[in-house]
Amino acid sequence: MTTLPTTGPVIRVQGLRKSYKALEVLRGVDFDVARGSIFALLGSNGAGKTTAVKILSTLLKADAGTVSVNGFDVTTQAADVRESISLTGQFAAVDEILSGRENLVLVARLRHLKNPGTIADDLLARFSLTDAGSRKVSTYSGGMRRRLDIAMSLVGNPPVIFLDEPTTGLDPQGRIEVWQAVKELAAQGTTVLLTTQYLDEAEQLADRIAILHEGRIIVNDTLAELKKLLPPAEVEYVEKQPTLEDVFLALVGDKK
Numbered sequence: 001m002t003t004l005p006t007t008g009p010v011i012r013v014q015g016l017r018k019s020y021k022a023l024e025v026l027r028g029v030d031f032d033v034a035r036g037s038i039f040a041l042l043g044s045n046g047a048g049k050t051t052a053v054k055i056l057s058t059l060l061k062a063d064a065g066t067v068s069v070n071g072f073d074v075t076t077q078a079a080d081v082r083e084s085i086s087l088t089g090q091f092a093a094v095d096e097i098l099s100g101r102e103n104l105v106l107v108a109r110l111r112h113l114k115n116p117g118t119i120a121d122d123l124l125a126r127f128s129l130t131d132a133g134s135r136k137v138s139t140y141s142g143g144m145r146r147r148l149d150i151a152m153s154l155v156g157n158p159p160v161i162f163l164d165e166p167t168t169g170l171d172p173q174g175r176i177e178v179w180q181a182v183k184e185l186a187a188q189g190t191t192v193l194l195t196t197q198y199l200d201e202a203e204q205l206a207d208r209i210a211i212l213h214e215g216r217i218i219v220n221d222t223l224a225e226l227k228k229l230l231p232p233a234e235v236e237y238v239e240k241q242p243t244l245e246d247v248f249l250a251l252v253g254d255k256k
């Protein structure tokens with residue numbers, strides 16, 4: 001790999017277009033992602049989030065526009081892009097028959113890394129899976145699977161990671177566990193691009209939030225700036241009711 005640029009955006013998307021036959025999904029998408037930040041791409045079902053992530057991760061060809069990741073062009077330098085990224089898809093890609101540790105060791109071997117066992121143990125610890133490490137993945141909860149899935153994508157320390165709807169289908173506790181893992185990643189300098197349908201997820205995690213709607217990015221800003229788009233809140237005196245999430249967590253407790 002050539003020397004990495006240390007300044008400028010780590011992901012740059014300009015004029016990106018993609019259609020599936022007559023269906024125009026991306027109609028000129030532009031955005032930049034700063035190195036070491038968490039960027040959330042928000043959009044409803046069918047907005048084109050997965051399509052965009054697939055193009056950024058070289059799995060799908062764009063019809064038009066330019067995309068660079070870690071300084072490499074996704075079309076002309078696809079192999080360099082692949083070395084710079086990892087992708088955790090919308091549906092978990094873990095092997096059910098293997099244990100969590102075996103899954104990690106397998107990925108480390110496939111990537112020809114030294115000391116696959118040590119890498120696996122480090123990642124299990126980072127994602128609070130040490131105790132469950134020797135158990136078959138088929139016995140894991142949804143949150144544990146997702147965490148393992150993300151851990152697997154970190155084998156080899158890629159500088160950029162794509163997470164496509166990392167918490168869809170998880171219960172509140174599982175979501176919080178995944179959020180914690182993502183925050184830790186970014187704290188260590190990894191750039192994270194995640195897609196989500198959940199406003200609260202973007203609110204919790206993202207340094208910048210972009211909304212993909214009808215094929216274009218309609219807003220792209222920090223949460224603080226996005227909040228200013230709404231009319232100022234009126235002050236009201238009401239008794240604060242706990243949310244359903246508060247109640248659920250109070251009853252279920254933090255079993256981690």
Ligand SMILES: Nc1ncnc2c1ncn2[C@@H]1O[C@H](COP(=O)(O)OP(=O)(O)OP(=O)(O)O)[C@@H](O)[C@H]1O
Binds near residue numbers: 044047050090197
């Ligand atoms: N291979 C394909 N062939 C034809 N149409 C497709 C294909 N993949 C996606 N689409 C369509 O393109 C649109 C965007 O799909 P995409 O999966 O990118 O959306 P998304 O924002 O990820 O949605 P979700 O939130 O449901 O995951 C949808 O209307 C979808 O049906």
Ligand SMILES: [Mg+2]
Binds near residue numbers: 049051165
């Ligand atoms: Mg999707």
